[in-house]
Amino acid sequence: MLNSRWGRCVAAGSMAVLLGAVLSGCTVISDPKLLMKPPMMSTDKEKLYNIVQKETPPESKLIRPKDMSNTSMIRVEDLNGDGIREASVFYETPNENVRIHGMILEEQGGSWVKKLTFDVPGNELESFKVMDITNDGNPDIVVGVSLQDQKALTAYSYKGGVLEQVLGGVPYNQVIIDDMQGDALDLSGDGKSDFVVVSLNASGFATIALYQYQDDSFKEIDKVVTDYTVKEVYNALGGEITDGKMGIVLDADLDDRSSFTQIMYVQDNKLVSAFKSPDQTYRDDKILSGDVNNDGIIEFGLKETPKGWEHYVFDSRMWFYTFYQWDGKEGKKFVSFQFRDDADLFHLNLKPEWYGKITIDTKSEKEKYIRFKMIKTDETVAEVKYFTFSQWDLEKGKSWKEITRTKDRVIASRVAQAEAGKDALSKTSQLNRKEELNE
Incomplete structure (x- = not known):
């Protein structure tokens, strides 16, 4: 059972709690700079924003969570099912001992009235979700905050003008509480929401714990401690892991260079690993799992050597990055x-039908020219070339298609005539860009 040592109820007015509360929902207000541009916001949003500005201290500024899935600063939702909307916002007072503060407002008579404010001990607002995790039909406020070198998770229910802390101060490195669409997870398949907390100890062993709200408190349904150590769990997702089965996907660094993916699901209220060994998802790179083909199922990535490059040293090789789904048994399925x-x-996404049939010409030169060819016939199927701007001025509009450009070059691709119009090449959504990994 998880209880709050900081107290369970907070009435309207000022209060001090471990973590902040932020609401999200039907109406979202983003960057205040955008709110100054009438074409980009409604009258209702403008009115709410102006009221928020009046209610916050003069030296304060609105803050947003670090969670990139939703960085909105003002969110609106009916938190207690009474048909009246509530708005929440966080602001910072840099010159005070307590820097972060929260505020909840309620819609009344076409305007908004402040209901309560509260202090948030912590360095940064990491994330917040608004969804029903107490399974009472009303959304709860679930918040992550960093406090020195640790993160902590808490949850609140807002009813009758009172903010009740229903989950308090749970340490975590990663938490998985919703799927990729932002909906609450039902990992147990019992029609009730649950969530997973991942934490690392000082030795690098990971604890993966499943929680669900039962009998007026959150209970730990199951817990698994890994028999291997990791440096960091850098990505955590919840959602469909194979056709018709929900689960979680964890990407973890083993050291500075290598990583692997852990896929787990719940069976008979027990956390079960999809793969018997981390070796099945091991790679010499840091790759983000995600729904790379937009079919609603999470894929994990591997780094594979093209045929003919096996005898080259690692740093000289070119690579194919391949993405797989768990097959629901003991293996993986290429995607x-x-x-x-x-x-x-x-x-650059390559035509899936080419997998196992093409390679990269070993005469290709990094950051100059890359030729993709059929393994059996040596026939060129696609090319990538790096152009200077003057070279590109002569080539653009012909057979080459621009991929991206730098301050001094244009990188372009083209496919063989036989593949023209068949979507053989396409740019990806940058799911695995290094800057995302290092934020």
């Missing part, structure tokens, strides 16, 4: 593959 340059300037 797609792509080429990336060493500088990670672009990711």
Whole structure:
């Protein structure tokens, strides 16, 4: 059972709690700079924003969570099912001992009235979700905050003007509480929401714990401690892991260079690993899992050597990045593959039907020219070339298609005439860009 040592109820007015509360929902207000541009916002949003500005201290500024899935600063939702909307916002007072503060407002008579404010001990607002995790039909406020070198998770329910802390101060490195669409997870398949907390100890062993709200408190349904150590769990997702089955996907660094993916699901209220060994998802790179082909199922990535490059040293090789789904048994199912340059300037999706049939010509030169060819016939199927601007002025509009450009070059691709119009090459959505990994 998880209880709050900071107290369970907070009435209207000022209060101090471990973590902040932020609401999200039907109406979203983003960057205040955007709110100054009438074409980009409604009258209702403008009115709410102006009221928020009046209610916050003069030296304060609105803050947004670090969670990139939703960085809105003002969110609106009916938190208690009474048909009246509430708005929440966080602001910072840099010159005070307590820097972060939260505020909840309620819609009344076409305007907004402040209901309560509260202090948030912590350095940064990491994330917040608004969804029903207490399974009572009303959304709860789930917040992550960093406090020195640790992160902590808490949850609140807002009813009758009172903010009740229903989950308090749970340490975590990663938390998985919703799927890729932002909906609450039902990992147990019992029609109730649950969530997973991942934490690392000082030795690098990971604890993966499943929680669900039962009998007026959150209970730990199951817990697994890994028998291997990791440096960091750098990505955590929840959602469909194979056709019709929900689960979680964890990407973890083993050291500075290598990583692997852990896929787990719940069976009979027990956390179960999809693969028997981390070796099945091991790679010498840091790759983000995600839904790379937009079919609603999470894929994980591997780094594979093209045929003919096996005897080259690692740093000299070119690579294919391949993406797989768990097959629901003990293996994996190929989905797609792509080429990336060493500088990670672009990711080029290759035609899935080419997998196992093409390779990269070993005469190709990094950051100059890459030729993709059929293994059996040596026939060129696609090319990537790096142009100077003057060279590109002569080539653009012909057979080459621009992929991206730098301050002094244009990188372009083209396919063989036989593949023209068949979507053989396409740029990816940059799911695995290094800057995303290092934010």
